Amino acid sequence: MITLVPFFALAAVWAIVGALVLIALAIFCGGTRREQFISNIARYGLLIAWTSVLIASAGYLIFGGVPTEVASVMLCSLSHHSLQVQLSFDGLAAPFLVITYSLCGIAAAFSRDYLHRDRGHGRFYLLVMLFALGMSIVVLARNMATMYIGWELIGLTSALLISFFHERGATRENALRAFWAYRLSDTSLLLAALMLTMHQEGGISPNPSLDGLRGIIIPILILLAAMPKSAQVPFSAWLPRAMEGPTPSSAIFYGGLSVHAGLYLLLRSGEWITFPVWFNSTLCVIGIVSAGLGSIQASVQTDIKGSLAFASMSQVGLMFIEVGCGFYRVAVIHFIGHSVLRTYQILSANSALHEGRTRHGGQFAADSRVAALAYRVAFLTSIRDGLGPYSLVSILERVSTHLGRCEAQFTATIGRWAGRTRR
Secondary structure, three states: OOOHHHHHHHHHHHHHHHHHHHHHHHHHHOOOOHHHHHHHHHHHHHHHHHHHHHHHHHHHHHOOOOOEEEEEEEEEEEOOEEEEEEEEEOOOHHHHHHHHHHHHHHHHHHHHHHOOOOOOHHHHHHHHHHHHHHHHHHHHEOOHHHHHHHHHHHHHHHHHHHOOOOOOHHHHHHHHHHHHHHHHHHHHHHHHHHHHHHHOHHHOOOOOEOOOOHHHHHHHHHHHHHHHHOOOOOOOOHHHHHHHOOHHHHHHHHHHOHHHHHHHHHHHHHHHOEOOHHHHHHHHHHHHHHHHHHHHHHHOOOOHHHHHHHHHHHHHHHHHHHHHOOOHHHHHHHHHHHHHHHHHHHHOHHHHHHOOOOOOOOOOOOOOHHHHHHHHHHHHHHHOOOOOOOOHHHHHHHHHHHHHHHHHHHHHHHHHHHHHHHO
16 A cells, blocks of 8 residues: 555656646647636646645555655666666655645636736746646655756746746846856756765765765755755845746745745755754854845835845745754744745735735834944845845856857857868
């Protein structure tokens, strides 16, 4: 009977894949009732996935809470190292998957009327289902190499949904800002996965201790992968800009799910490797700075969605503190409560604005010099798009632009030299 747990866990993933394929076919084939068909396929696919995960979670609890392997596929093998795509279901994956399918289902139902007769209706549902698939892979991943696949899908769908209304130039610029932060996160996770795979065959040995230079580099890479994804200081400037996308996607990405991906990485990687003491201390410091700055920045925002974005940043910072202190179950419970509440708040933000209950700046109580200084810092960092006039993401953007120009000049020089040689 225990085989029912991996069966239903895998059935949830296949339900998402099947809905994704049907939506893609509906977009390309067209039809007069295409919009209704696409929304129904997305909702029913997520409902099937949600039901399957609930059954798998119940089976997991009934059969003693033993982690079970869902799927394993060998991609390549070289010498003593191998690269495997492995999925497993356990007590940490269960709540994250239930929340993922629940919030994606709510967003899909909400978007049926929200994006009615919009030209990008089908594209929106396609990206949402692709995001659900990415979250499923991240949550079920048994090694860091498998997690990287879902990690990339989350980043790609996030950038594409931020620029969903691409007719407005600001959406493309804001999507690019978020994409740069995600690039740093993805690259760090990829390097950590490669180093961990080289350190242990297949990357799945339980809780290995890292010594020497690997014991410093791998934890730093995991930290650099988690911070931009969860919009922690100093990689938080892109989060309010990401609210340019449709409200349903903003709710599930930057209120409920995607912004917590860094938290999940920290929780899961703690089962794969043993972190040094300085790593937990660093997490607490980052969480304290992010929670404090996010709370005061939320108070100086002039729009409700920007205020909710910084509020999410503040709450995730508190979760980083909980992980750094070793309160993993508290962090999971905090994630469940925050994701549900923030999704509801962002989905209802448009109604609040329509009714005139918008939030104005200047509500931070500056009764002392310290409070006034904090208010000023939050206001200036909000205007300057990060900590100081040059955020790290902007530096990366400038360096990449400069390297692109150098590459173009080098290519042009080689072309001219080749033309003279032919003559």
